[in-house]
Amino acid sequence: xxxxxxxxxxxxxxxxxxILGIRQDRWFIFGLIAFAACAMPYIASDYMFRAILIxxxxxSLAAIGLNLLVGYCGQISLGHAAFMAVGAxxxxxxxxxxxxxxFIVVLVLAGLISALVGIFFGLPSLQIKGLYLGVATxxxxxxxxxxxxxxxxxxxxxxxxxxxxxxxxxxxxxxDTPIKKYLFILAVVIVFTLMAKNLVRGHIGRSWMxxxxxxxxAEVIGIRPMYAKLTAFAVSAxxxxxxxxxxxxxxxxxxxxxxxxxxxxLNLLFMIIIGGMGSILGSxxxxxxxxxxxxxxxxxxxxxxxxxxxxxxxxxxxLEFMIFGALIVFxxxxxxxxxxxxxxxxxxxxxxxxxxx
Amino acid sequence: MATKKNGPVITLGVILGIGLAAPRFxxxxxxxxxxxxxxxxxxxxLYSLVALGFVLIFKASGVFNFAQGAMVLFAALALxxxxxxxxxxxxxxAGLPALALAFVLATGIMVALAWxxxxxxxxxxxxxDPAALLMATLGVTFFLDxxxxxxxxxxxxxxxxxxxxxxxxxxxxxFQGGILVSKEDLxxxxxxxxxxxxxxxxxxxxxxxxxxxxxxxDHQAAQSIGxxxxxxxxxxxxxxGFVALVAGMVWGAKxxxxxxxxxxxxxxxxxxxxxxxxSIPGAILGGLIIGVGEKMAEVFLGPPVIKLFDLxxxxxxxxxxxxxxxxxxxxxxxxLFGEKHIDRV
Numbered sequence: 001x002x003x004x005x006x007x008x009x010x011x012x013x014x015x016x017x018x019i020l021g022i023r024q025d026r027w028f029i030f031g032l033i034a035f036a037a038c039a040m041p042y043i044a045s046d047y048m049f050r051a052i053l054i055x056x057x058x059x060s061l062a063a064i065g066l067n068l069l070v071g072y073c074g075q076i077s078l079g080h081a082a083f084m085a086v087g088a089x090x091x092x093x094x095x096x097x098x099x100x101x102x103f104i105v106v107l108v109l110a111g112l113i114s115a116l117v118g119i120f121f122g123l124p125s126l127q128i129k130g131l132y133l134g135v136a137t138x139x140x141x142x143x144x145x146x147x148x149x150x151x152x153x154x155x156x157x158x159x160x161x162x163x164x165x166x167x168x169x170x171x172x173x174x175x176d177t178p179i180k181k182y183l184f185i186l187a188v189v190i191v192f193t194l195m196a197k198n199l200v201r202g203h204i205g206r207s208w209m210x211x212x213x214x215x216x217x218a219e220v221i222g223i224r225p226m227y228a229k230l231t232a233f234a235v236s237a238x239x240x241x242x243x244x245x246x247x248x249x250x251x252x253x254x255x256x257x258x259x260x261x262x263x264x265x266l267n268l269l270f271m272i273i274i275g276g277m278g279s280i281l282g283s284x285x286x287x288x289x290x291x292x293x294x295x296x297x298x299x300x301x302x303x304x305x306x307x308x309x310x311x312x313x314x315x316x317x318x319l320e321f322m323i324f325g326a327l328i329v330f331x332x333x334x335x336x337x338x339x340x341x342x343x344x345x346x347x348x349x350x351x352x353x354x355x356x357x
Numbered sequence: 358m359a360t361k362k363n364g365p366v367i368t369l370g371v372i373l374g375i376g377l378a379a380p381r382f383x384x385x386x387x388x389x390x391x392x393x394x395x396x397x398x399x400x401x402x403l404y405s406l407v408a409l410g411f412v413l414i415f416k417a418s419g420v421f422n423f424a425q426g427a428m429v430l431f432a433a434l435a436l437x438x439x440x441x442x443x444x445x446x447x448x449x450x451a452g453l454p455a456l457a458l459a460f461v462l463a464t465g466i467m468v469a470l471a472w473x474x475x476x477x478x479x480x481x482x483x484x485x486d487p488a489a490l491l492m493a494t495l496g497v498t499f500f501l502d503x504x505x506x507x508x509x510x511x512x513x514x515x516x517x518x519x520x521x522x523x524x525x526x527x528x529x530x531x532f533q534g535g536i537l538v539s540k541e542d543l544x545x546x547x548x549x550x551x552x553x554x555x556x557x558x559x560x561x562x563x564x565x566x567x568x569x570x571x572x573x574x575d576h577q578a579a580q581s582i583g584x585x586x587x588x589x590x591x592x593x594x595x596x597x598g599f600v601a602l603v604a605g606m607v608w609g610a611k612x613x614x615x616x617x618x619x620x621x622x623x624x625x626x627x628x629x630x631x632x633x634x635x636s637i638p639g640a641i642l643g644g645l646i647i648g649v650g651e652k653m654a655e656v657f658l659g660p661p662v663i664k665l666f667d668l669x670x671x672x673x674x675x676x677x678x679x680x681x682x683x684x685x686x687x688x689x690x691x692x693l694f695g696e697k698h699i700d701r702v
Contacts, residue, residue, distance in 0.1 A: 076491070131487055135682055135686065136683050136686055139627075139680050143680055150672060270495075314506075321499045321504075322499070322504050323503075324499045325501070325502075327496070329493055329497065329500070332493045336485075336489060
């Protein structure tokens with residue numbers, strides 16, 4: 001009744017090509033952005049920024065990157081945290097060696113360096129696919145872990161092996177409080193989401209999806225597999241690199257290579273499975289899910305302990321593992337396209353409501 | 358075909374050659390080199406055990422079982438804890454008798470687990486994209502890791518095989534100081550060899566084994582002559598569970614039963630890449646090559662690399678196997694022994 005596009009006529013190509021074709025969608029998204037940018041800083045506490053909103057936004061960005069590769073191009077990656085690590089350390093070194101460089105430039109350069117590494121580890125995808133590629137990306141994960149843990153140059157010869165960053169400054173605006181960090185990250189995420197959305201509905205995104213759906217057919221209709229796959233790896237690693245730089249500079253502040261371990265990679269993969277493969281919205285939903293679930297479990301645990309049941313923290317982490325595992329299997333079987341698909345189905349239903357057909 | 362036969366021999370030869378040349382550059386004794394070689398072979402034998410479970414499942418059901426490592430951990434936890442609890446429950450003496458009974462019970466548990474996995478995970482996902490199945494086994498991995506530690510506990514447990522941990526020296530007459538070998542490793546190697554022998558007999562001589570091989574060759578043909586696929590999958594997962602139990606026992610006895618077993622077992626992935634996904638001899642030889650290769654790399658390649666790049670320490674063995682597998686994927690994706698047919702782009 002409320003969500004219906006009748007009466008909304010498109011009279012020129014610009015209107016026809018807009019990302020959000022239905023007016024209600026447009027209002028909803030603009031409202032959401034306005035709420036996140038204007039209202040959130042007033043209502044959320046510092047804890048909420050630090051523990052929920054900032055991690056959520058950054059991992060969403062990384063999840064979008066992974067989704068471009070896995071969900072849109074069909075190339076599996078088990079080592080995406082490695083690309084985040086590359087981005088984080090690249091940004092760190094850029095800041096150390098070129099002080100005074102604008103942070104946005106640093107972010108973009110970090111992303112580009114990460115993209116180069118991504119292309120390198122994506123090269124095996126030209127020879128192999130599917131499961132085998134998983135191992136190649138695992139190689140990326142372990143090798144990158146090792147490089148940043150052992151090669152002193154990358155950590156600027158810090159004795160403990162961990163690096164810490166100075167406060168980020170942008171055009172004289174010091175990003176030091178959680179609110180400022182949040183607003184800056186929000187802006188970055190909006191820009192990159194818009195870019196991703198446009199990429200996947202453009203020429204490149206279509207060639208990725210063609211590769212995913214059937215590589216031989218894609219080649220026959222004139223899509224170059226090498227170009228399609230390597231661009232997917234490059235763009236995906238670019239997103240991961242930017243997310244990694246943000247994660248290091250604005251979320252962690254100081255970190256060591258273990259911050260970007262294989263578990264991070266697997267969590268990213270879980271985000272897009274639960275949220276929805278091949279869906280930008282799904283990346284956000286999945287990221288929210290994975291960020292919120294441990295917090296939610298901890299709260300439940302506290303509640304249970306208050307009620308007199310004695311559940312240790314070790315138990316909570318095991319439960320978290322079990323729930324993640326069970327959910328992955330559940331979603332793969334019941335709804336392989338994730339929560340985003342459920343959302344799409346709900347919207348379809350809403351268009352017809354209250355009529356059955 | 359020539360490369361197919363010679364490939365593994367050449368690889369092993371190159372590794373041995375590097376090793377033989379290394380003492381000249383590093384100035385270490387040849388006895389030390391042999392010691393590293395043996396250590397590598399032992400570690401490789403353990404990798405082979407995990408890789409075996411991998412290959413079994415991949416051959417029979419085409420599933421790339423990421424959860425093999427979690428199964429190793431789960432089985433080892435079950436074994437260690439049951440051996441600890443059983444004397445209190447049924448009053449059998451602690452030590453080897455309890456361990457034997459625990460082994461039987463743990464086998465039962467792994468079979469039950471195989472049945473549950475087939476029912477709950479594999480059957481609904483049959484004929485899905487292999488990548489989806491891989492992710493499903495990732496889910497199984499997480500579930501098993503959490504579930505195992507919930508019911509069995511999450512400390513470090515010991516499996517006592519009743520072997521002394523004292524090292525022995527062999528070949529003292531040939532080399533100065535002899536070669537250091539631990540008895541535990543020797544027993545582990547014997548167990549691994551026995552397991553492989555048992556599997557070979559099972560696959561070659563029994564009706565079920567023949568059915569398994571038929572399914573591995575061609576699902577549809579096997580089904581059309583009346584082999585029940587679902588039951589075969591349960592059996593093959595059960596066998597893989599048993600292999601995981603043996604691997605867990607040997608590893609647990611060596612390193613203690615702890616969470617890192619699950620991560621360590623990830624090393625089986627490069628092993629199967631190297632050996633070929635569909636080859637049991639490949640899994641064994643691949644494991645040995647990786648085991649020897651990474652020990653050699655750590656001991657002989659490590660110091661010069663550290664000096665050259667001014668590193669903060671070694672640890673080459675953490676990634677050596679994966680990068681070797683990566684190179685292999687670029688040059689020879691079907692592995693040393695795998696079938697030529699492969700998903701190439």
